[in-house]
Amino acid sequence: MQSIAKVLSGDSLGQPVGVHGWIYRTRSSGGIVFVVVRDSTGIIQTTMRKGVVSDAEFELASSAGIESAVEVEGTLAEDKRAPGGLEIRASKFSLVAPSEPFPITEYQSTELLLDQRHLWIRSREQTAVTRIKAAMLRGGREWFQENDYVEVTPPMITGVAPEDSTTLFQIKYFDRIAYLSQSAQFYLESLIYSCERVWALTPSFRAEKSRTPRHLAEYWHLEMEAAWIDNDGNMKVQEELVTAMIGRAAVDCPAELKLLGRDAADLGRIAPPFDRMSYEEAMASLQKSGFDTSWGSDLGAVEERALTKERDTPLFVVNYPKELKPFYMKENPDDHRTYKNSDLLAPEGYGEIIGGSERETDNSLLVDRLREIGESLDNYQWYLDLRKYGSVPHSGFGLGLERMVTWVCKLEHIRDATPFPRTVARVYP
RNA sequence: GCCGUCGUAGCUCAGUAGGUAGAGCGUCCGCCUGUUAAGCGGAAGGUCAACGGUUCGAGCCCGUUCGACGGCGCCA
Structure with missing residues (x-):
């Protein structure tokens, strides 16, 4: 496993990399799931394709909520469509621990942020x-x-x-x-x-x-x-x-x-x-x-x-x-x-x-x-x-x-x- | 201590003249093979802060209490 900052440096372009952290955002579209992973050093998009990762892993990735703890391994690729221009094309996804629905969403008040x-x-x-x-x-x-x-x-x-x-x-x-x-x-x-x-x-x-x-x-x-x-x-x-x-x-x-x-x-x-x-x-x-x-x-x-x-x-x-x-x-x-x-x-x-x-x-x-x-x-x-x-x-x-x-x-x-x-x-x- | 604003769904808010409680997001179910806080369809979800009063009827009007936030004073 590497830090996301290290991965984002691009040194490992085209090579296998692995990161672990927490889900920052997820989006899915049929046979592809985008999981943006956050660690203490940054965030990076990872992509899961049906057929590339196992069906069980694909199912886990598409259902895991924000702040779930995860590990992703795959190949580091350049892609203009990825936020930041780099993404990890996953060959392996594992859920370290799921997260209940995170209380803090895009709508926030001062009171909520202080309570949470x-x-x-x-x-x-x-x-x-x-x-x-x-x-x-x-x-x-x-x-x-x-x-x-x-x-x-x-x-x-x-x-x-x-x-x-x-x-x-x-x-x-x-x-x-x-x-x-x-x-x-x-x-x-x-x-x-x-x-x-x-x-x-x-x-x-x-x-x-x-x-x-x-x-x-x-x-x-x-x-x-x-x-x-x-x-x-x-x-x-x-x-x-x-x-x-x-x-x-x-x-x-x-x-x-x-x-x-x-x-x-x-x-x-x-x-x-x-x-x-x-x-x-x-x-x-x-x-x-x-x-x-x-x-x-x-x-x-x-x-x-x-x-x-x-x-x-x-x-x-x-x-x-x-x-x-x-x-x-x-x-x-x-x-x-x-x-x-x-x-x-x-x-x-x-x-x-x-x-x-x-x-x-x-x-x-x-x-x-x-x-x-x-x-x-x-x-x-x-x-x-x-x-x-x-x-x-x-x-x-x-x-x-x-x-x-x-x-x-x-x-x-x-x-x-x-x-x-x-x-x-x-x-x- | 002083002045001010606000409490409605998990979150952010709307609620008209006092007449059976609404939206977006999130959650759950379904669709979607390049999304950028994605999109489309459906469902569940409420002691309207609490207590009292006015009224045939109160989320809405009046009173009290509680809580939160914004600013001042005091200070680093």
């Missing part, structure tokens, strides 16, 4: 997304390895909750309460004092009742933290990493990208340095476009879309007002109203995929800010400890993997960037 997700992930589109996502992760892992980052394994169960813990999933943890992690950042920050440069890929959980095309309740969070680098260095890491991830997908998955309407060549234009714009400049630009917004307003979905819609490469927005961002960021010495931070916005209107910053290194400043926002210091004691024993400048960021996949794969909704999306309305299948 365990079956819909067999689709060519979902398969392409899965492979592209894997390639992006491969590219990221390669980049981290080449740049001396240590992959670490932070916990996903935490005992600490901020005062406003409404966005945390609570779990029963033996005889007390614990929470599912929203971010591994504090754990990564702890690890830089030994490994200096660390990264982790973990699930993050958000109990926000968000109902948008860019939110999941569970998503894969790619986070990095490094000692001795400031926010400019942090942004350089981000643009190089993003470029490496996209580059790997473009090289390894051009066909999958094309299937999704994304030209791999266009992705090749994405290279450091990415454009940079301050929050203040972003505000001015939005006001010029007629937005009723001013200093202190956050960039919402509409604003991010406006800023990135006409772009085909990512955009950094830097130096947000402090009140819009969390307490652990480092104040901008050039403008005390803002932090040394950045959000990376994906182009084409997709919006934020990374949030990052230089971290505050001064223990007393952190304590002040925590008091200001009414947080109990007890919950942060171990985090504050990190500033007591050789505090060093450091920076880091978190990348929402599915958000990046949504952009790279030109998806309309983030739930298609993961095989089994978890949203406020769905935990099945």
